[in-house]
Amino acid sequence: MTRIDVPAREGRGVRVAAGQRFRVIDVEGGQVADTFAFRADDVSEYHSAEHTRVHVNRLFPRPGEQFVTNHRRPILRLESDDTPGIHDMLCAACDPERYTGLGVEGWHASCRENLERAMAELGEPAIEIPQPINLFMNIPVLDGGALGWEPAPTRAGDSVTLRAEIDCYVVVSACPQDIVAINAKNPTPIAIELLG
Amino acid sequence: MTRIDVPAREGRGVRVAAGQRFRVIDVEGGQVADTFAFRADDVSEYHSAEHTRVHVNRLFPRPGEQFVTNHRRPILRLESDDTPGIHDMLCAACDPERYTGLGVEGWHASCRENLERAMAELGEPAIEIPQPINLFMNIPVLDGGALGWEPAPTRAGDSVTLRAEIDCYVVVSACPQDIVAINAKNPTPIAIELLG
Numbered sequence: 319m320t321r322i323d324v325p326a327r328e329g330r331g332v333r334v335a336a337g338q339r340f341r342v343i344d345v346e347g348g349q350v351a352d353t354f355a356f357r358a359d360d361v362s363e364y365h366s367a368e369h370t371r372v373h374v375n376r377l378f379p380r381p382g383e384q385f386v387t388n389h390r391r392p393i394l395r396l397e398s399d400d401t402p403g404i405h406d407m408l409c410a411a412c413d414p415e416r417y418t419g420l421g422v423e424g425w426h427a428s429c430r431e432n433l434e435r436a437m438a439e440l441g442e443p444a445i446e447i448p449q450p451i452n453l454f455m456n457i458p459v460l461d462g463g464a465l466g467w468e469p470a471p472t473r474a475g476d477s478v479t480l481r482a483e484i485d486c487y488v489v490v491s492a493c494p495q496d497i498v499a500i501n502a503k504n505p506t507p508i509a510i511e512l513l514g
Numbered sequence: 515m516t517r518i519d520v521p522a523r524e525g526r527g528v529r530v531a532a533g534q535r536f537r538v539i540d541v542e543g544g545q546v547a548d549t550f551a552f553r554a555d556d557v558s559e560y561h562s563a564e565h566t567r568v569h570v571n572r573l574f575p576r577p578g579e580q581f582v583t584n585h586r587r588p589i590l591r592l593e594s595d596d597t598p599g600i601h602d603m604l605c606a607a608c609d610p611e612r613y614t615g616l617g618v619e620g621w622h623a624s625c626r627e628n629l630e631r632a633m634a635e636l637g638e639p640a641i642e643i644p645q646p647i648n649l650f651m652n653i654p655v656l657d658g659g660a661l662g663w664e665p666a667p668t669r670a671g672d673s674v675t676l677r678a679e680i681d682c683y684v685v686v687s688a689c690p691q692d693i694v695a696i697n698a699k700n701p702t703p704i705a706i707e708l709l710g
Contacts, residue, residue: 366606367564367645368563368604368605368606368645369606371604371605371606371661372605372606372612375660375661375663376658376659376660376661377604377655377659377661378659388606388643389611390609390611390612390615391611408564408567408573409564409567409568410562410564410565410567410568410584413586415585415586415587416568416586419586446642447584449563449564449645459573459655459659462572463572463573463574463655464571464572465567465571465572465573467571
């Protein structure tokens with residue numbers, strides 16, 4: 319079994335073969351993991367939140383259901399979930415413009431830059447930025463369509479297990495957000511375990 | 515005042531200058547209008563549903579609020595809304611794969627192809643397919659995160675007024691969906707009125 323440690327505020331990518339399973343683990347708890355998947359032989363096809371919502375008729379798949387691409391092809395399957403079952407698929411990855419808008423002066427690590435760096439290291443420097451699968455992220459939809467921004471409810475060691483449905487690149491970013499409350503203002507690491 | 519008729523199941527595009535307002539009108543009522551906006555001088559920047567949700571902290575902007583791009587720049591402003599106020603920004607544009615999945619054999623018109631054709635006619639054949647602003651579309655978020663697929667509640671002549679915040683291309687597709695209930699299985703026309 320291969321374990322990839324994703325340090326706090328950083329991202330890591332890995333190629334996963336069709337049929338292979340992997341766990342995304344919230345090592346210390348309360349940490350959001352922005353997760354992305356691209357088709358390995360053509361990265362212009364990638365996980366799409368808006369196509370997945372239509373595919374499963376839900377805001378987020380349930381265990382046993384699949385995430386699909388912008389061509390409606392299954393790319394990941396949510397095999398199991400030992401967390402409280404709260405995840406987000408509504409919010410864009412944080413990016414330099416987000417931190418500027420939140421009043422940060424100078425550079426701040428972001429999931430967008432973590433994704434770009436990880437994909438460049440995998441040999442794919444030219445990518446679209448998909449809307450991420452925000453594992454462990456707690457964005458309740460309130461009455462009238464307002465969104466809440468709540469701390470991730472995961473405990474240390476909580477994880478989800480995903481299976482690749484096609485050969486793909488998977489990138490996980492340990493979200494560096496420390497201005498709003500989603501990581502309790504204390505970004506911590508994530509780990510990826512590649513299973514059989 | 516310029517009026518652009520969008521026939522049932524078709525799409526039309528137009529260049530709109532910063533500051534210009536336009537109305538999108540549901541001519542006969544009960545019809546979804548998939549609406550897209552691209553920055554005119556660089557179409558790799560376009561309206562982004564996932565960035566807009568973060569910008570307004572809601573599933574859909576309210577009158578007076580803005581839609582932003584994938585670089586978090588305001589691109590459209592929802593000036594006024596004389597409909598029941600029900601719109602969707604969760605679902606991908608329908609596309610050939612969607613109709614295949616719904617059991618349609620052979621070609622079926624789709625909002626994706628309508629967008630691609632309209633943008634090609636505007637001189638922009640190479641575009642990403644953004645998640646649309648689905649005006650008049652009724653996709654309730656139910657308990658537990660399930661999505662409903664309900665007929666559009668608009669009456670004949672209902673409209674929203676938008677203002678371009680930057681020079682942009684706007685495309686509106688009169689959604690050809692006639693398998694699920696969103697257009698009451700009877701696609702009808704849309705109109706765009708360019709105001710001052």
